[in-house]
Amino acid sequence: MKLATRLQALPRDARDTLFLLAVITLLLLPQLPNLPWWCSGLTVVVLIWRGTLAVQARPLPGKWWRAALLAITLIATYATHRTLLGRDAGVTLVVILLALKTLELRARRDAFVIFFLGFFTMLTNFFYSQSLPTAFAMLLALLGLLTALVNAHMPVGKPPLAQAARTAGWMALLGAPIMLVLFMLFPRMAPLWGTPNDTMTGRSGLSNSMRVGAIAQLALDDGIAARIKFEGPVPAQRNLYFRGPVLSNFDGRTWTAAPLFENAFMPLNLRVDGEPVRYEVTLEPSNRPWLLTLDATPIKPELPGYRVFGTSDLQWLANRPIGDLVRYSAESYTRFLSGPTGRTAALQPYLALPPGSNPRTAQLAAQMRSDPALAGATTSAFVQAVLQRLRTGGYSYTLDPGVYGDDTADAFWFDRKAGFCEHIASAFVVLMRALDIPARIVTGYQGGEINGVDRYWVLRHSDAHAWAEVWEDGAGWVRVDPTGAISPDRVGQFRRLAPAPGLFSGAIDAMSPTLAQNLRAAWDAVNNGWNQWVLNYTQSRQLDLLKNLGFETPSLMDLATVLLALLVVVSLAGAGWTLWERSQHDPWLRLLGQARARLRRAGIEVPEAMPPRQMAARVAERFGDSARPLQDWLLRLEAQRYARTPAAALSALRAEFRRLAWPR
Structure with a gap:
């Protein structure tokens, strides 16, 4: 209460300035995580400085101060981004310029510059996020800017901000239908910028390379990677393998995908069995070219605005990175085989190992080859022997395996005996290759969960997974998931790993796990509705x-x-x-105005403020009894306006007006 009283006691200029600074703060808050630390700090200091000057009625800093701050901003922006152009550098400059402009806020013209610079800054938030919370925050910022704009046009004195806010709200409501029509029919355009974010910081998700053992602890990212809407029955969770990058080149520590020209020599030879699974994928922005599809998808998904092509390792790729939310339909078969059925030279790259790497794993392979129980064994027999070793050898699945050394397969098989799916898949493929069995790593997503509210199947980054494919004579490439041998619950997601809850979600979960799960499902459904009906409203739709x-x-x-x-x-x-x-708009005044105009044409001077009774007196003085009907009409017109019981309806007077004989 005291604060409100103090604000009301301030001069109007100070009060309006503080409100505008509050709106700018609301506008910039969602942008702070995307700005350099010095930009956020300088912006906060400038806004607090300007608010202090307004409250204390002190003069604004001179032009040399502003010029010095501008020069510091330009130098710091260039030092941070190595350019003054582009998305990140441009947003940094716009934010700082908006803050610095408040230091010369003296006249209404300066306020208008801040208003429109604020509207532009508001749009820059969508360069980084188009989520529902961002949209809601920007709606509040829009109403705040409109309120400040209306308030700047209000008369002198101290008009209440509530009145300006009501006017701004009506403006927004009146503009909403136009905005809706433009949203529905204005041609869709791709975003101006993507959102690159692949620094391999040890969070779950997909990448086009996999550096084994370089991450001491994997932080599960609970963000959503994709949503799937199945047309019919959902396959069993253990069969839900969504294919991403296939990694076949290994340098001892890092697995990478083979160049496309190398895959061109591998025959696809896809053979499917059973009924197809039809579904629709809503893929979140990844700034990567691959499309997630359920293994295996023989028909190319149609993706509006992109050219899609397939590879011999069953991947589907777009011609450019996917930087915005996209949606496509696909048809897959969960039972399939692919690749050559006989040994060919195209399989040779899938046997390659760096010379001298992982010597103990190579020795293990030699021992297995010389084992009488495995003499002349098929690929399937060797695979089962290795899986049995994983089941019974004391191996464990963990997100905290520590940093591995150079020979990661040796460390897994003989030392650590613990790791997450990338360690297990890598060690398995290295051992298979040492056994002279072609093998490769497939990355993607496995499992997922259904949202009970909107019935969409949700894939999170925490569902990212790595498995193996080995080549069998007469069959081709066959999927083998060695993680399932160590932790069967990981495959199928009956007991899925989850990230540590935050403070708020952890408190709700402690009180009621069911409530926390329902709230999360409801929020995911709301976000999905936003994605489906707003962000994914494409040109095709x-x-x-x-x-x-x-x-x-x-x-x-x-x-x-x-x-x-x-x-x-x-x-x-x-x-x-x-x-x-x-x-x-007051038809009585309109009819009186028409009568006044007719009398003026008849030569009678009738002032604007003259009532009908005096007009009738002027008519009597000028024309006498010959204009009696006109005098009576004017008297009845006045009676209709002021009498408690009008003598005639206005419509009747209007009809009689057209029949009157006007003097000339």
Whole structure:
């Protein structure tokens, strides 16, 4: 209460300045994680400085101070980003310029510059996130900026901010239909920038390379990677392997994908069995070119705005990184075989190992080859022998294995005997290759969970997984998941690993695990609705809308035609509403004005403020009894306006007005 009283006691300029600074703070808060630390710090200092000057009614800093701060900003921006152009450097400069502009906020013109710079800064938040919380925060910032803009146009004195806020709210509501029409029909365009983020910081997810043993502890990322809507029955969780990058080149520590030209020599030879699984994938932005599909997908998914091509290792790739939310349909078979059925030279790269690496694993392979029980064994027999070793050899699945040395397979098989899926898959493939069995690592997602609210199947980054494929004579490439031998619960997600809960979610989970699960499912469903109906409203969905309106083969020209037609209809409706509003605006005064104009044409001077009774007296003085009907009409017009029981309805007076004989 004391604070409100103190604010009311401030001069209007100080109060309006503080409100504008509060709006700018709200506008910049979501942007702080994306800014360099010095930019965030300098912005906070400048805004606090400007607020202090407003409260204490002290003069603003001179131009040399502002010039020095601007120079420091330019130098620091260039030192941080090595450029003054581009998304990150541009956003940094815009934020600092918005803060510095408040230091010369003296006149209304300066306020208008801040308003429109604030609107632009508000848009830059969507360069980094288009999530529902960001949109809600920017809606509040928009209403705050509109309130400040309306307040700047209000008369002198201290008009209440609530009045300006109501006006701003009505402005937003009136503009909402236009915004909705433009959203539905304005041509969709790709984002100006992607959001690269692949620093291999030890968080779960997918990458085009896998450096084994370099991460001491894996932090599970509970963010959503994709949502899947199955058309029919959902396959068993143990069969839900969503394929990502296939890694076949190994230098002793790092697995990488083979160049595309190398895969060209490997025959696809995909053979599927059973009924297909049809589904729709909503893929979150990854800044990577691969499309997640359920193993295996023989038909190319259609992705509007991208060219999609397949590889011989069953991957589907887009022609450019996917930097925005996309949606596509696919058809897969969970029972399949692929690759050559006989030994060919194309399999040789899948046997390669760095010379001298992992000597103890090579020795283990030699021992298995010389074991009488495995003499002449098939690939399947060797695979089962290795899986049995994993089951009974004291191996464990952990997210905290520590940092491995150079010979990662040796460390896993003989020393650590613990690791997460990348350690297990890598050690397994190295041993298979040492046994002269072609093998490779496949990365992707396994399992997932269904959202009970919207019935979408959700894949999180914590579901990222690595498994192996070995080549068998007569069959081709066959999936083997060695992690399942150590931790069967990991495959199928019956007891999935989860990241440590935060303070708030942990408190809710402690009180009621069911409530926490339901809240999370509801929030995921709301986010999914936002993604499906807003972020993923693509050009193809616009054209589908035109199909529903009766267009057989809609095009962008049809879209432009419909938008133009709507603009014309809205314009005509606005003109009609204006005419109607004018006709409804005090029709009695309008009829009196028409009578006044007719009398002036008859030569009678009638001031604007003259009432009908005096007008009737002027008519009597000028024309006598010959104009008696006109005098009576004017008296009845005044009676209709002021009498408790009007002598005549206004419509009747209007009709009589057209029949009167006006003197000349």
